[in-house]
Amino acid sequence: MQLRDKYRIALLSAFAIGIHGIETLLPSPIPWMRLGLANVITVIALLLYGFRTAMLVTLVRVIISSLLTGTFPGPAFILSLGGGVLSTMSMGVVALLAPGLFSAVGLSIIGAFMHNMTQLTLAYFLIIQRIEAVLLIAPVITLAGTLTGTLNGLVSETVIRNLKKYIIENKDN
Amino acid sequence: MSFRKILLNTTGADRILFMLLLSVSLAGIFFIKDIMPQSRSVLVEVNGKPVYILPIDKNRIVSVKGPEGNTTIEIKDRKVRISDSPCSNKLCIKQGWITGGSIVCLPNRVVVTVGNKDRQKDGPDAITG
Numbered sequence: 001m002q003l004r005d006k007y008r009i010a011l012l013s014a015f016a017i018g019i020h021g022i023e024t025l026l027p028s029p030i031p032w033m034r035l036g037l038a039n040v041i042t043v044i045a046l047l048l049y050g051f052r053t054a055m056l057v058t059l060v061r062v063i064i065s066s067l068l069t070g071t072f073p074g075p076a077f078i079l080s081l082g083g084g085v086l087s088t089m090s091m092g093v094v095a096l097l098a099p100g101l102f103s104a105v106g107l108s109i110i111g112a113f114m115h116n117m118t119q120l121t122l123a124y125f126l127i128i129q130r131i132e133a134v135l136l137i138a139p140v141i142t143l144a145g146t147l148t149g150t151l152n153g154l155v156s157e158t159v160i161r162n163l164k165k166y167i168i169e170n171k172d173n
Numbered sequence: 174m175s176f177r178k179i180l181l182n183t184t185g186a187d188r189i190l191f192m193l194l195l196s197v198s199l200a201g202i203f204f205i206k207d208i209m210p211q212s213r214s215v216l217v218e219v220n221g222k223p224v225y226i227l228p229i230d231k232n233r234i235v236s237v238k239g240p241e242g243n244t245t246i247e248i249k250d251r252k253v254r255i256s257d258s259p260c261s262n263k264l265c266i267k268q269g270w271i272t273g274g275s276i277v278c279l280p281n282r283v284v285v286t287v288g289n290k291d292r293q294k295d296g297p298d299a300i301t302g
Contacts, residue, residue, distance in 0.1 A: 101184065102186050103182065103183050110190070136205060139199075140202060142194065143199065154176070154179055161179065
């Protein structure tokens with residue numbers, strides 16, 4: 001991998017970690033419901049620099065954030081990792097198979113949905129064995145995910161369009 | 174680029190996806206009662222010991238004996254109530270019909286719970302770590 005790519009991944013990861021850190025400071029009535037603003041970085045990385053960059057940024061972000069918040073090998077980390085990886089993969093697959101179909105908004109919604117579904121599934125199999133609890137909360141989480149996914153998508157799209165004139169687009173795959 | 178312009182530049186597929194997920198999740202929230210697995214059995218305990226485990230779909234009237242006397246429990250139309258009890262405040266009777274949860278007659282030590290048969294032993298809800 002070229003040095004330029006490494007710098008890029010490192011910078012984007014730093015942004016993502018910073019955004020995630022600030023976001024955890026925001027007060028929220030529901031503790032586990034986060035805006036997921038760091039996913040903006042993932043979407044931007046995916047659309048401007050390709051799947052490998054996006055996936056690496058996600059992995060670095062999840063691992064280092066979890067190290068910094070002290071939740072490293074615990075259940076929160078597993079959920080975060082699973083959600084992040086599968087959401088990035090789903091966005092990458094869609095962006096690869098149907099390049100113009102979805103804008104950043106659609107990709108973000110897909111990513112958010114897959115993130116939530118993965119976390120619900122993992123939580124069911126690893127932590128809570130009751131399907132009723134999972135079924136009860138699934139619609140609420142999906143609703144929240146759709147709304148925040150749209151918001152993140154709009155932010156991503158705004159950033160990409162405003163940056164287009166300054167960025168040398170360079171998809172690595 | 175302004176926000177409005179970005180909104181206009183979302184593709185048709187974006188909007189369809191958004192509407193689809195939005196409606197599915199809202200529908201899920203409103204119809205959650207029908208999706209939940211239904212309770213199948215009624216557990217009657219006296220002094221903490223199970224006395225009766227009855228299916229909720231058979232109309233039936235049973236009577237259990239507690240320290241103060243006989244408490245009558247009625248199952249009808251998939252609902253349960255305590256219809257008679259020797260306690261002084263009759264709070265258990267006043268609770269009326271339930272389709273889930275419990276009715277308790279404290280003076281007579283009677284607990285009527287509606288739930289799933291397989292969860293009679295109450296373990297922890299979830300374990301982490």
